[in-house]
Amino acid sequence: MPIAREMTPRSSAIRRLLLAALLMAAEPGMAQDRAQVAQQYRTWLEQTVWPRASAKGVSRSTFEAAFDGVKLNWDLPDLVPPGSKPATPKRQRQAEFGLPGRYFSRGAIDGATSVGRDMARRHAATLAAVEKRTGVPGRIILAVWGRESGYGRVDIPHDAFEVLGTKGFMSTRAGYFTDELIAALVIAEAGHVSARSMKSSWAGALGQPQFMPSSFLGYAADGDGDGRADIWGSEADTIASIGTYLARHGWDAGRDWGFEVVVPPSVSCTLEGPDQGRPIRDWESMGIARVSGRPFPEAERGAEGFLLMPAGRNGPAFVVTPNFYVLKDYNMSDLYALFVGHVGDRIQYGMGDFAGRWGEVGGLYRSDVAEMQRALEAQGHDVGGVDGLPGFKTRRSIGRWQEASGRPATCFPEARMKDSLRP
Structure with a gap:
């Protein structure tokens, strides 16, 4: 989804225990019972959310439909109930900061690739049209779609207004989620989807491309020509919306996303980063070479490239282009962007696994x-x-x-x- 990732939620029981511990650890007399918090939530909706929504053109009937029967969801992560202090969870091991290689599990890679190839055949005309219009390769659009929602096959079970309302009222990023809540109300008011039918992820992301509501308003596109941008039910609209998002974030149609390389010991891993770019020919002159043994494409050699070593010396290394960082605009994770580029290459070119192997590093709290x-x-x-x-x-x-x-x-x-x- 086009936001920074939060902690992946654990089981409901564990989350409830953590939240109970958080409430008990608050200053004496400060933690409030859930009934009191629920009442404060309703007051917040009326006094904070409704005026902002109304100013954006949201009708009272849409507002009431959105929150009809909606309650706080105490099972969501990163909640800070009134009177409590933010917790500092110790056990957080998701792939972005755990074992990097786990992000590239056999099942995830093979599944995204095989279904992606089927989708490439099924939607060849749409992909070609979107690539012509946006400059974003079809293989990249497919890989994003596969990672975000399994090409629309992953269940999106949550009530968007329950999630966004809860997190807007009492999360560690309350301001951000309040803004997204207002955007979701605008979507419902415009009739893109009814308020009671708007489903989201646990973080409030919508539809097959997993757009946050503000991203829907900015980038959702009509890919099937029916005059609507339906990221829930239309695969063509999903393809067009992902392509539009990446294009407007700066995708350069003349460049690839990156190349796996061998970094000799003489080149320090401290040269990594998007602020230390240099022409790819300069990296080449330092002894960095593609693992395939083929030269860098001539069109790329004079353009800027950046060293990427997501596991340091304990994993594969890459020279990436600015397009890699466009992928990171979709999800601010090096591993996410790398997954998308890699799966896209596998879909179109039949490429195999990375030549470099992920070391047994990470696993830290x-x-x-x-x-x-x-x-x-x-x-x-x-x-x-x-x-x-x-x-x-x-x-x-x-x-x-x-x-x-x-x-x-x-x-x-x-x-x-x-x-x-x-x-």
Whole structure:
């Protein structure tokens, strides 16, 4: 979905226990029972949400239909009930900050590829038309669609107004979700889908491309010529909407997304990042070569490329183009963008697995990574924020710390670093 990912929800029972612990840990007398919170929620809807929705042209009947029978969903993650303090969950192991290789599981890769090839045949005319109009390759659109909703086959079970209302009222990103709630009301008012039929993911993302409501309003497109943008039921509209989103975020039709490469020991992993780009021919002159043994395309050699090492020295390496970062605009995860590019190549070109192998790294608690980030910040490194996620700034900061302390640079957080990297 075109937003930054949040923690993947665990089982309902575990979430309820965590929330109960959070409420009990609040300052004495501050935590309130659920009935009181529910009443505050209704007041918030009337006093905060309704005036904003009305100002956007939402009718009272649409507003009331949206929240008819809707209650707070206490099973959602990252909730901060009134009177409580935000928790710092310890056990957060989803793929983006766990074992990177798990993101590329055999089932996920093979399933997205095989169904994607079927969809390429079924929707060849639509894909060709959208590619001609937007410049975004059909294989990339298919890979995004496959990752987001399994080509429309994944169940999207949640009531969008329950999710967005709950998270707008009491989540760690309440302002963001309140804005998305207003956008969802605008969608319902316009008649794209009825309020009671608007289903979403646990994070509020809608339809087959998993657009947040504001993204629907900005990028949903009509791909079948019926005058509507139906990302719930129309596969052609889904294809057109994904292509439109990527095109408007800057997809360069003249370039690929990236190339798997071999990075020799003489090239430091600390050179990674979208702010350290250089012409691909310069990377080539440093000894970086494609794993296939083929030269970089001549049209790419004079254009800017960026080193990407999502597991540091413990996994595959890539030289990527600005299009890779357009994919990250859809979902702010290096692994997500890499998955999409890789599956797209498999769909169209029949490519195999990455030549580089994912090492047994990761598996750390997010809080462990955050502790390392605080220690690196204290030493003057720019880690990109203390969020427990090993993004490129954290990875190369680890590498710089390793090099400065006489260690071989691996550019990825490891358990053995915990004792040496404490705030």
